[in-house]
Amino acid sequence: MEINYDNTVKLLTSQGKFYINLGLDRISQVLDLLDNPQDKLKCIHVAGTNGKGSVCAIISTILSDAGIKTGLYTSPHIFNYTERIKINGVNISKEDFANYVFKICNLADKNNIHLTEFEILTAVMFKYFADNAVDVVVLETGLGGRFDATNVIKSNLCAIITHIDLDHTERLGNTKSKIAFEKAGIIKPNCPVFTSEGYEEIKDKADEGNSLFVLVAPFEDTTNLSLKGTCQQENLSLALASVRYLFPNISEDSIQASLKRVKHPCRFQRCNDDLIVDGSHNPNGVKALRESLDLYYPDKKRCFVFGCLKNKDYKKMMEILFSKGDEIYFYHFNNKNSCTLEELQEACEFSSKEFKSLNDLPKDSLKIICGSFYMLNEIVPENLVH
Secondary structure (H helix, E strand, O other): OOHHHHHHHHHHOOOOOOOOOOOOOOHHHHHHHHOOOHHHOOOEEEEEOHHHHHHHHHHHHHHHHOOOOOOEOOOOOOOHHHHHHOOOOEOOOOHHHHHHHHHHHHHHHHOOOOOHHHHHHHHHHHHHHHHOOOOOEEEOOOOOOOOOOOOOOOOOOOOOOOEEEOHHHHOOOOOOOHHHHHHHHHHOOOOEEEEEEOOOOHHHHHHHOOOOOEEOOOOOOOOOOOOOOOOHHHHHHHHHHHHHHHOOOOOHHHHHHHHHHOOOOOOEEEEEOEEEEEOOOOOHHHHHHHHHHHHHHHOOOEEEEEEOEEOOHHHHHHHHHOOOOOEEEEEOOOOOOEOOOOHHHOOOOOEEEEEEOOHHOOOOOOOEEEOOHHHHHOOOOOHHHO
């Protein structure tokens, strides 16, 4: 198979790779064959149900602007896999991405190591960042924490645990306490942890490893922050608490200037005068979206385009999000786990239509596209969000 980006995408999305299988054995084996690049890196490790991507984007922008060579690893991507791996805000090239993926897949296959898509991407990230001698890696967990592939690191500069809520309950547990226990798995001995919620499971894990436990009050001023939404005050407070602790030499003027430049596409993003795009994919995310709409656009007539995966509590999400008088369009996107039009309509108490095109939506409404990251690239033109 020719090594190029398109073939890389086919490989990553093949049935043999595209599934979830939590655990550290496989990623550890392949990284060992790569001379353990993760051990050469200094990481800020971020876990949580909602907000972790925003926290990572804020921190990486501040560090990059301060002259620190910063790697950023996030998920999911919206348009291209290369969005997940950045150095100083610049995506890995498609050529480099393809070469790293094929090298790691060949190495794994030779040694009979069956890596998942996320494990391949995580191995690529560690090797790419080590090869490019980044100073700091801002590392977002994929799912959970304790058994997430990113948790193969032995220590970190600090751990950050953002807002916790019920999501992925089939894998992480059906209570917030159980989920907090899984997220707390990223806390390393003698490495500080920053969080805005006082879960006993997080405090206990910190105490167990003699790790500094910092409970952060969400009081930072978001005036300069380019990211909007009611949830950003908590995210900003966590990001700045960790930056000020780890990098006290970065000036407040530099920090405030950087906040104006933070980019994190499709998180309550206003793309033009009447279009909001938000990858709110669980009830807590939808609650934050609804609160933000009520705050910023209280009197605007709303038109929603909503699509969702079957394993989400989409009925609850719609109960939170929609009100009488809203125009509602549902979209069955190209994913085997995408809810059908019929499933969404049956779960919704209001009348709705099938979404076909942005051009068909009413001109006089605020249009909000939300529900799943996996559908956004089928609806939103890339130039609108970048």
